[in-house]
Amino acid sequence: MLSPLLLLAAVVFHKDIEPLLQKHCQQCHRPGEAAPMPLLTYEQVRPWAKAMRQAVVQGAMPPWHADPAVGKFANDSRLPAEAVEAFRQWVDGGAPRGRAADAPKPLRFTDGWTIGQPDAVFEMPVDFEIPAKGDLDYIHFAVPTNFAEDRWIERMEVRPGNRASVHHIGVYIRRKGSTWLPQLTADGKGLPLRDRTVGRTPVDEHFAMYLPGYGGEVLEPGQARKIPAGADLVFQLHYITTGKPAKDRSRIGFVFARQPVRELIHTVPVGDPTIVIPPGEAEYKSRANFFVSMPLRVLGIAPHMHLRGRSFACDAILPDKSRQALLSVPRYDRNWQRRYVLASPPSLAKGSWIQCRAVFDNSANNPWNPDPTATVRWGDQTRDEMMVGYVDVALPPDAQPERFYVRPK
Ligand code: HEC
Structure with missing residues (x-):
């Protein structure tokens, strides 16, 4: 919902936009971080105003690729609707600066x-x-x-x-x-x-x-x-x-x-190194299963694929065979690999499975595909592929990883 104040007063940089940039953008948009341009001062921000409007209205910035219908994430970085509206109104109103006296204190990094x-x-x-x-x-x-x-x-x-x-x-x-x-x-x-x-x-x-x-x-x-x-x-x-x-x-x-320490945190690679993606194949499916050999909680998942990765999803399969969806990334973007931190980590009993599923697009329609005529296998280079969900789990503090990686008989 829009704050009524926003409708009455013109949206200005120092008072309205700068706090949003501090909260949602500057961790990347500052010197030495991932983004190409800093967004710290009015002078730095002003030339980007139109691009910012477009990026936030389209949901491209801040970057976030999980399907909001599946799971809740503690690190969900999507902008609240009021913030998107503030950016929109600010740019449509000519991106005014406002009074410097209203500026928040600059963040200290x-x-x-x-x-x-x-x-x-x-x-x-x-x-x-x-x-x-x-x-x-x-x-x-x-x-x-x-x-x-x-x-x-x-x-x-x-x-x-x-x-x-x-x-x-x-x-x-x-x-x-x-x-x-x-x-x-x-x-x-x-x-x-x-x-x-x-x-x-x-x-x-x-x-x-x-x-x-x-x-x-x-x-x-x-x-x-x-x-x-x-x-x-x-x-x-x-x-x-x-x-x-x-x-x-x-x-x-x-x-x-x-x-x-109450919980030992460990990363389980749930991946399929046997992938062989035929030339031109637009929808190559791969899946990997991990057997839960001791009770654990699933804290987060970081999908990893390369240029042909199209979508990635993980489920928990409980001992009674019912499924609980943990994460779905419908349009995977290899430029934005991240760990999705589950807001309410599910507990899985011994005998459950964690399953990750990936779809690869090796067709000419995939704009990032370096060579649709290649048969693509697991490998390091960007022209090769990978399929792994790095799943962070919480175990009892005395758990021995040697005992953890066992398959059911
Ligand atoms: C997690 C890091 C991160 C966060 C948070 C982030 N950005 Fe970015 N942003 C980037 C990177 C990296 C690029 C350049 C690569 C790209 O465009 O994907 C970029 C590019 C942009 C661009 C240029 C897009 C274009 O048209 O070329 C704009 C505008 C932008 N960001 C605005 C924002 C705004 C506004 C916010 C906060 C609401 C924000 N970003 C939050 C990392 C981030």
Whole structure:
């Protein structure tokens, strides 16, 4: 509903629009963040007024791709109707500035970290030199934590050193004694690896992620992720070349748990690495199922596909075979990969399944399709595909991930 005041008084920048930008836009639209232009001052905003009107009226900004009819999300970033109306009226009224005295206090942003000051920061041991041209295989670095005991993490954030060159970053936990990537040592060299999953089990957890707009992870009080004693962090970096040589040194920051841990948070990859998408196929369907071997709560889901990804959905299938829809992303946009945080996390009994379903469009009608004549399989590069829902679950604090990944007999 429109506030009656809005109808009476002209909508002006400082009083009406600037607070909305602070609340809904500036976390990305400020220097050093994901968006191409800052929207902090009237001078910066004014040239974008028409584009802003269009973007908010169409729902393109702030970006949000989940079907509102399926589930409720704690991080739903859609603008309330009054805010959309305010943008519309402001632009239609000539985008006036209003009185500077009515401006809200500018937001204060701390040196990049959105999670507050981290207790520990781990970074790549050297700058990685990115060539001017070409496709790079994923680059891997191992960074020892040297934690003498298990550490519990309640906030974390991955920050790229060079946003223009970093496409995305995954940070994994490599447990002591793991057979994954023995050639990857802490000697400081980044290794381009194709056979990068050899020896890896889900216990080598996909722990943290950076993608444009992804932000840090802040858990609820009493929840924490666990880094076992003696584990290494494995940084897996997908660099893109920009025509000029560049350098990057990315890092991850942790805030340790301040209170006793009631729930262990763990990310389960629910994916189908066997996809084979025929040339020209407009509706290739894939599904992946995860067996729930101990009671858990589903906290959030981050779908991941590449250029041919069209839609993605996840359901819980309960032991009585009934279904509960968790998430539906009807028009997947690979530029906007994010974690959808469920507002009321469902509890699933042992014997349930989590099912993710994806549809891929390898036809010439898909404007992002780099090659409709290709047979497309699982792989790192943007021309390859992936199909994974990274599902965050809450487990009892003493749960052992080794015991967690079992299939029913
Ligand atoms: C999660 C990060 C994020 C948030 C929040 C966000 N933006 Fe953006 N915005 C971007 C990025 C990244 C781009 C450039 C890529 C694109 O257009 O998708 C962009 C592009 C735009 C554009 C240019 C579109 C065009 O026509 O080229 C406008 C206008 C815009 N944003 C306005 C807004 C407004 C207004 C808000 C708040 C109501 C907002 N954005 C919130 C990240 C964000």
